[in-house]
Amino acid sequence: MISRGGSGRKGSSSALSNHLKLKHTMEYTNLERAVCRVSSNTPNDEARQQEPVAAQDVQPSTSGTQPSNSKTFTTTQSKLEDSFVSKWKIDDTRSVPITKSIAEMIAVDNQPISVVEDKGFNRLMQLVKPKYQMPSRKHVGETVIPQLYEQLKKTIQDELSKTNTVSVTSDMWTNLNNLFSFLSFTIHWLDDEFTLQHRVLQMKSFSGQHNADNIRTQFVEIADVWQIMLKIHIILTDSGSNIVKAVRDSPFNGQKCFLHILQRVIHQALQVQPEVDEAIAQGRKIVSHFNHSAQAQEKFSRIQEELNLPKHKLVQDVITRWNSKYYMCARLEEQKRAISLYISDNSGSINIQNLSERQWTLLQHCLVLLQPFEEITKKVSSTYSCISEVIPHTKILQKFLIKEEVQRTCSDVDSSRMALKEGLERRVSQFEDEKNYTIATLLDPRYKMNFFTPEKVPWVRRQFLAEYVRRSADMDSTSNSENESEPPAPLPYSGLQSQEDTHKALWTCYEELASTKQPEIEEPKSPIAIELDRYIADSLLSRDMCPYKWWSKNKFRFPLMSNMAKIFLSAPGSSVYSERLFSEAGNVYEQKRNKLLPNKAEHLVFLHHNLPLVNFKY
Structure with missing residues (x-):
């Protein structure tokens, strides 16, 4: 038995402590580590916030004395009530910020709310904060996330009160997993320092028919809720007749998305020449063959390795994205040798044909013709793209299409080239008015x-x-x-022998137009x-x-x-900004979470998009 060194209040644990330090060094070191963990997990005062020395810095002594080079622990005695309470309550001031961070993580990282029930996550939190009590899935979904939504909404409303003008992009989307429909409403403005700001105001659940009257009603309702009825400069939408009419019938000024118009121009131009359309269709069949056969992919990969070609997969085009057709043709051209060898080696066992030399030539000329359109599409799709770029980019494309070098290089697709030129003049000339x-x-x-x-x-x-x-x-x-002075003579220009030549040709058009006095x-x-x-x-x-x-x-x-x-x-x-919002919504409405109610999905998308934009300060 170890004496306490006295009785009553005069008694202490020094004798016990000294005995452990001298005779039970390892046990004493473990005790000190435990005390450090308790003190670091109880940040109730300034003293408890002091970080303890790492446990590995303490070297246990076998001689019964403390080494001279060892570091001293900064320890603080726990509060009495902490010794009897096993878990913090859910509304404890120490629990609330942790729960808030978990809810933010769920929204920003597109995690399911049920993550709070996962064994691995609970085990991690038990190790990090043993006294933290994990909230229920219901509490996070029905209480915490709505609270964060309202707090962030108030922050964005305060931001909007300081600006006089905003521009809006909007689009509609239907989730195919549950057939819920949504209307997006994103805003853009320049602050006093001319920093471009973006926010998602709503991804509003949309019920009823998708006609112009219903869409217009929702536009007015959203603008009224956010108190920006008189601040909206322009609403940018796609070319859908219902949403275009909705904006036209509303108090707001609307414009069509430039990229949607460009999509139609290119789609129609490629159909002007049937042999071009047939070559692209044949290329699509080849891509589809590899995308639906793991064995074909494996053989194709071996051929790529033998021919020392990049081990790239073929790209499948999407009808709603014209540039995906460009990427498909570019990848087919890159892998032409591998495709030809694969088809010749397996001609008896596969039901696809290789492109003829004429079709390969047509694809090459299409790539030269469409490369500038792809560059412009990427620029306009940027988050920081501005409506001021539409007219200049249109002028550059028109000038590119009439260059002699382009006409010579793309002679086999001249009908498509002329259709592109006429389509730009017909559809895009409206922007100049x-x-x-x-x-x-x-x-x-x-x-x-x-x-x-x-x-x-x-x-x-x-x-x-x-x-x-x-x-x-x-x-x-x-x-x-x-009166305009005569434009200067065109700048010197080389032929179109490569993608770099085509790139230079496009931006030479810019230099020629920009040099006008x-x-x-x-x-x-x-x-x-x-x-x-x-x-x-x-x-x-x-x-x-x-x-x-x-x-x-x-x-x-x-x-x-x-x-x-x-x-x-x-x-x-x-209007790409709104379309990207629905890509985020697709991640929220994954197949395993397709029963999520629309209002919860709206809250999660709102938090997912806006929290990083306000730097989590709200």
């Missing part, structure tokens, strides 16, 4: 007036000044006809007209530079125009 596009192009320091025809420049100028007067209400409009205006002007002339006289910003950063640096040089730029440059170049 729409002020939201023309003014945005003018306000983009990469383009300004250089991508308009001489006849169009005075009209664009008048539209801008009139719009400024309308929005300012205290400025006089001054518009004057201007603007005439000087000599008549007296109003302050906004003078500022406009000074702005146009500045050299163009490089096409790879960010227009938002330029305006952030130059907003004090052009204070009147910067207010207009904040409005017109807030609109994205396409």
